[in-house]
Amino acid sequence: MPRKTIKLLTYNVHSCIGSDRKLDPGRIASVIAETEADIIALQEVDVGRRRTGGIDQAHIIASLLKMQAHFHPALSVAEEQYGDAIITALPTGAVKSGPLPSIGETRGALSVEITVGDQKLLVVNTHLGLRGRERIQQMTTLLNSGWLHGTAESPLPTVLCGDFNAIPSSATYRLVTRTLKDAQLAGPGAPRATFPARYPLMRLDHIFVSGDLVVKKAAVFENRLTRVASDHLPLLAEIGFA
Template identity: 85%
Template sequence: MQDRPIKLLTYNVHSCIGSDRKLDPGRIASVIAETGADIIALQEVDVGRRRTGGIDQAHVIASLLKMQAHFHPALSVAEEQYGDAIITALPTGVIKAGPLPSAGETRGALSVEIIAGDRKLLVVNTHLGLRGRERIQQMTTLLNSGWLHGTAEAPLPTVLCGDFNAIPSSATYRLVARSLRDAQLAGGDAPKATFPSRYPLMRLDHIFVTDDLVVRRAMVLQTRLTKVASDHLPLLAEISFA
């Protein structure tokens, strides 16, 4: 792990229901496996929901990848949960999860300290709201309330990723871009849209990094499989410690 970049993937999996309306967590796991990602941040994951067969999608996908899942429900109704997950086979440290200020559907964030060799990396995964003012409040909370600093005395190298529901011209994107770097811009290639998966028009899914991380490469994965597995395309970044 010390000699090669860490591969980090963010992916809104749409409850594992594809653009062909087929429910298939195995197909999502196949998309992830093809990338060789070390750390996977998922949004729109169902756990125990009747509409998707009552299974724990985070656990199923992690099991297929021979990894561990850390799940945070942004929404809980009785036994049914819906939210975000971070999946990895790397050792993990402190985990933090909680709600974000929400006017509409409840939103949250999940952060996991991940141990890569003799270094630690903080990965924060979120799915922001649909309203502009709400997204600004949510991003302000993430940037200013200790979410990005972990529990270490000195701030850890940090990745903030997920479905921000925000295009690059939005106020939310501009807010985060003031203090963190967009991996798609830092990775060299021209940035690509992630939504909708069949005919991507909007760049809603993002990976942002602190200055102590180097982005070797970043890419949106557009294949026959990714075009049907979810309504979003996955975004992969290869990062290493500066």
């Protein structure tokens, strides 16, 4: 198969609770379907939590999209889980998940190898902490502990995405952009803020790509539905292989 481009979406779904306080995984799935994304990285996903009716949000969203979900609970209390998911209909290989050094709420990361045509792509999804020092430790771990690029023998084109709780002037952002490209800067058009969804002021959600990937387009997906479905706006990038 020839090399192709893929659409990748990162989206903090706020436990599928919108700014209207309505719990609606179907609404989140509708937002994602409208973007026609091939690979979806979600943060703040509830699985088996009493506050959201005990449902498996990752599985429900994936089912509605006719895709498969890989979920990593950053936080587990008895049967209740909360964390990150990667959803796709493309063939997947090795999956890695684990905690990141955390001061406050436990944070983690999830990586999945995904086959795109005749290429393999490593997608790493994370949700970093609220404290600056904590985020630096977490990003340093992601950059230096074998999370990115696959194995040393066979490095893979890599996407690191998620809710970084870090604006572009932050030390965390500067650290990651030493080695990876910010998709919103690589794609045409000016970068757009992702939070809060109703009146976006801050660029907290990012898609970073390795040098062997090309960003064709990157855009914050904003319409009447996305402004209410979560407290973050989704970020979409169209990515090709160099």
